[in-house]
Amino acid sequence: MPREIRESRHRSVRYALLAVGWLSVALGVIGIFLPVLPTTPFLLLAAACFVRSSRRFYLWLVMHPHLGPWIRDYLDGQGIPRKAKVYALSLMWASIAFSCYLVPMFWARTFMLTSAVLVSIYILRQKTLPNP
Structure with a gap:
């Protein structure tokens, strides 16, 4: 906080x-x-x-x-639970893949994939909370 x-x-x-x-x-x-x-x-x-x-x-x-x-x-800077990381990354990549399938414009696909990679790197670099 x-x-x-x-x-x-x-x-x-x-x-x-x-x-x-x-x-x-x-x-x-x-x-x-x-x-x-x-x-x-x-x-x-x-x-x-x-x-x-x-x-x-x-x-x-x-x-x-x-x-x-x-x-x-x-x-508090303690991190993100492993389950939340997996859930977030899985849903994000599934929705990006589906969006790339629906949107034929190269520049839009490039933007979406770049955003997904950067968000994935951010999430993966956060500390992982141990399972309760």
Whole structure:
């Protein structure tokens, strides 16, 4: 967790971040039940939005008994569970492969594959939490 929570000074920015944060929380919760929707990235996005818009909602999310563990270890720099890494990489590569099949444009395929490689490298370089 960041040591200092700095809310934006602009009211319109705070409201926009709150809206994106709550949408991300909703998508993250839906992702718990739908295998094609990732949970952790949405919850991390929500935490990032809340840290700049509402201290109360940020602390609520990070300390939540069911949602907090999905992001707390990552925010504390402890790593990502092996199961989450495998799940994220598998779904990402499956969706990229399907997208490349559907999109015939070379530049779009190149962009998608480059993005997938970079995200894969990022995920693989994160610490792996031991199994509980």
